[in-house]
Amino acid sequence: MKQFIQGIIDNNQYQATHLLQILRQIQSHYHYIPEDAIGQLASLLSIPRTQIIGVVEFYSFFHLSPRGQYELLISDSITDHMLGSKDLLAYLAGKLGVAVGEVSADGLVSLDKTSCTGMCDQGPAGLVNGHALTHLDRAACDKIAELVKQQKPLEQWPGELFQVDDNILKSGLLLNQPLEQGAALRTVFRRGIKETLAEINQSGLRGRGGAGFKTASKWQFCAEEAETQRYVVCNADEGEPGTFKDRVLLNTYADQVFEGMTVCAAIIGAKQGFVYLRGEYLHLYDKLQNMLAQRRQNGLLGNDILGEGLDFDIEICLGAGAYICGEESALIESLEGKAGIPRNRPPYPVTQGYLGKPTVVNNVETFMAAAAIAVNGGDWFARIGTEKSNGSKILSISGDCARPGIYEYPFGTTIQTILNDCGAENVQGVQVGGPSGTFISNQEFGRKLAFEDLATGGSFIIFNTSRNILDMVHNFAHFFAHESCGFCTPCRVGTSLLQKQLDKIVEGHGSAGDVVALEELCQLVKNYSHCGLGQTAANPILTTLERYPDLYQNKLKEISYEPGFDLDAALETARRMANRDDAGAHLAQIEVNEHE
Amino acid sequence: MSKTITIDGKIIPFEDGQTIMDAAMAAGVYIPHLCHQPEFTPHGSCKLCTVNVNGRNCSACTFPALEGQDILNETEELIEDRKKITQMLFVEGNHFCPSCEKTGNCQLQAVAYHLNMLDNHFPLFYPDREVDASHAEVMIDHNRCIFCTLCVRASHEKDGKDVFAISGRGIHKHLIVNAKSGLLKDTDIDASDQAVHICPTGALLVKRTGYQVPIGERIYDHKQIDQVALAASGSRPVAALPPSMAVGTENIKHGE
Amino acid sequence: MANKIRVATTSLAGCFGCHMSFLDIDERMLQLAEVVEFDRSPITDIEHCTNCDIGLIEGGVCNSENVHVLREFRNNCKILVAVGACAINGGLPAMRNHIPLEECLNEAYLDGIGVENPKIPSDIELPLLLNQVHPIHEIVKIDYYLPGCPPSADVFWKFLTDLIEGREPSLPYELVHYD
Secondary structure (H helix, E strand, O other): OHHHHHHHHHHOOOOHHHHHHHHHHHHHHHOOOOHHHHHHHHHHHOOOHHHHHHHHHHOOOOOOOOOOOEEEEEEOOHHHHHOOHHHHHHHHHHHHOOOOOEEOOOOOEEEEEEOOOOOOOOOOOEEEOOEEEOOOOHHHHHHHHHHHHOOOOHHHOOHHHHOOOOOEEEOOOOOOOOOOOOHHHHHHHHHOHHHHHHHHHHHOOEOOOOOOOEHHHHHHHHHHOOOOOOEEEEEEOOOOOOOOHHHHHHHHOHHHHHHHHHHHHHHHOOOEEEEEEOHHHHHHHHHHHHHHHHHHHOOOOEEEEOOOOEEEEEEEEEOOOOHHHHOHHHHHHHHOOOOOOOOOOOOOOOOOOHHHOOEEEEEHHHHHHHHHHHHHOHHHHHOOEOOOOEOEEEEEEEEOOOOOEEEEEEOOOEHHHHHHHHOOOOEEEEEEOOOOOEEEEOOOOOOEEOOOOEOOOOEEEEEEOOOOHHHHHHHHHHHHHHHOOOOOHHHHHHHHHHHHHHHHHHOOOOEOOHHHHHHHHHHHHHHHOOOHHHHHHOHHHHHHHHHOHHHHHOOOEOOOOOOOOOOOHHHHHHHHHHOOOOHHHOOOOOOOOOOO | OOEEEEEOOEEEEEOOOOEHHHHHHHOOOOOOOOOOOOOOOOOOOOOOOEEEEOOEEEEOOOOEOOOOOEEEOOOHHHHHHHHHHHHHHHHHOOOOHHHOOOOOOOHHHHHHHHOOOOOOOOOOOOOOOOEEOOOOOEEEEHHHOOOOOHHHHHHHHHOOOOOEEEEOOHHHOEEEEOOOOOOHHHOOOOOOOHHHHOOOOOOEEEOOOOOOOOOOOOHHHHOOHHHHHHHHHHOOOHHHOOHHHOOOOOOOOOOO | OOOOEEEEEEEOEOOOHHHHHHHOOOOHHHHHHHHEEEOOOOOOOOOOOOOEEEEEEEOEEEEHHHHHHHHHHHHHEEEEEEEHHHHHHOOHHHHHOOOOHHHHHHHHHHHOOOOOOOOOOOOOOOOOEEEEEEOHHHOOOOOEEEOOOOOOHHHHHHHHHHHHOOOOOOOOHHHOOOO
16 A cells, blocks of 8 residues: 555655545555555645545545445435436345445445536436446346446446546537637737736626626736736636536537636736646546647647747646535635635735735636637627626536437526427426526526526526426435535524424424524524535525425425424334333323313 | 714714724623624624614624714613524533623623523523543533634734634534644643633633632622623723733633 | 412423522512412422423423423413523533433443343333433423523522513623533
């Protein structure tokens, strides 16, 4: 082990900022992070062992105790549920002879759930040792169980298990005209750096992650900082359940994304860029590395790019299972090899980002659009869309529709148009922007895709009339409780309380006042949380409560109060040990007045 | 003329680089807080010091004071919500004051008293947490930890050690110590470390000192936490105090 | 006498310390007796609560009998009050909550030091233990809380006189204690 770890550390130049990448290799090799490895890493990297344990225990894909040699994870996204993943998980558990959340006695296989893996258009999906599995069904589970039993190395597993399709079903402004390699950079050098920034400003491009900050302003603020060392970061940690467009962009348009990053580097004066790729997209890693190598070979990365004196290179860093790292300051912490805990702001990343230096963090789609704008000019982009939302938006459409996949629309398109295009019928509502976004009912399909109406990072999940909206809300509430980083009180405790209170109502233990209490708690978590995760964690409840109050009220019993836990079940141990089953050994969940 | 902000209509001067908390404390305005201590890098995690700045909620301990800020601090809504945040801290841990030797000197309890918290409001979590009594002089009762990271910061910033860290995610967050065994006895902690004395609750204690001052005669039995905190911040410069007392003046230190 | 305020009190998983503290209002008890009469309480022989104005509950809920008694109080008292640390957060009895009940019973009746005739009691007259001790607000709706271990006599006095005189009860800083 000593030698193995020494090798990894050598390859990572003893950089503690590479801790996640180092731990990923150790986890992949040993299927956990052994105690001896922690000690060795601490001394080689000169960091306290607590920092290593802190990172291991923060990220879902690292473990202090051994997982199976085959580590199977099934996506727990609502979109996978809708495709039958719950039954499939139970089926797979039976086939493998291992309980969900457990490791088999022989250490061969472990099975668990994981947050959305970004394969919502081709689920039920999962991961095996970090590699994406798609289109799972019982036949695939049978096959997997057999391959595990035979202890076949992953390289020998049939390729169709890992088949990831792009599913680009509607192309618009960006997807229709991919750039030729180097076109954007050549235009930038010809037109001039300042002039290019002016074009991006003219385009009105706003951040595509969902928040919508004006890209040109962000780049300009960063460029104006006194610090000379600056960084470009591409946020490819698309963890919002129901979002998978960055997966497709990085599979097919990565070159243009890298080009956009390089344009940004030229404008802000950065020498180093990072792509923070979510761990679930490990299948893209080698392809992206090859693409970078090719760009270096073609003089588009590295020293003296295109002979214009620009030095810039890009490194790909993989995440390790933490939704919070999609938040830009948490992402930066993660890039620095730490737990992904959002920073206090100010200072903002444009002034103090990676290693405290000015940093631009943008979404994959933003960089891709910026590259296109650099070539085609600001007006080309600005003539599309609405007054406040220029250009197009790439959507990841999933859920109840005939044709899930990638769709690109000009801003201002109505929800109804989108639903028609993807073949959605009997629609009850749409979750726009993922769990942190807004749920709209079928009375609102005239609303528009736009920052000023329905903003979205790209997630678009359709629910038909056969679906129970509370199942969705329940799934989202558990998602946020699982993904809260735990830094601040309102989110750490509040998301768990929201989960409990919602479970109480959904499971039929709610009574008068419980919905009011739920709403109060929602407001508390929303108004006091440290970052976007907590501030939006109550959205699924709030937006559905607003539209379907009866859905919640009808769950309530017409009594003044009911316990939130099962009283009779709480006597089970005592009953068993006392060997009793008489009437006095049971408790009714609610009781009418005995003495009236 | 110096720059000013207003807090609940009161005009308060500040200097560049001060946070809202710094300016407020210097002017004798108390904003409830637990994870903050003036001598440490602000953390901003407990959210008790949330104030409303020009319509937006901000943590006073981390947010810079800026000219023109109109700040609300003691509104009914903020007080009520701070009480709920305190209740959250109570239900996520195991805070049984009658059996805790920190009672009366505990800032979590004192803030709750200050906010007139009479109940827990939420369902209790009753988490299963350990007590680490392995060290001869210092003990950790994880049941009472609120993840304020003051011990983490004190050990790093003041003691020049890294005895403590916060590990885990979400509701599974927990305090860990820097030893292969995971036990306090195998760390380089010393009972005189500032980290040991900074805990706002009874999570970190020096053994055999807890009852030297009887219950009923302790800090917050006599004074509200706002008076204590303001007096402590007014008693700066701290350089006049011996090093072990230079921080945590809101904490009583027994056995000296 | 009919218009006297009826008060019932009981202790669930508690130690009667709150009741003792209540009695510490000393001679003020005479004043109280002029306007209050006691229904079910350790200081009367009444076994079941009838219609009451105020119910004072000490202790948390650790077994099935506690649940029945608490429900009886809730059904019969206009105002139900959680009195003391145990009623409010389970208190000291709740410190068993992180130990599985099976271990508790094994230790107490089967494997513990000094146990003779090891046997888990199974008489049907005995209430069964719940897996965990719960504060009373998790079982029924509670109207007011009087913290303290125990709440001081002055807390009882302040609270009851507020209620009796038609004021919204409140506790000033000096009276709020959790220890």
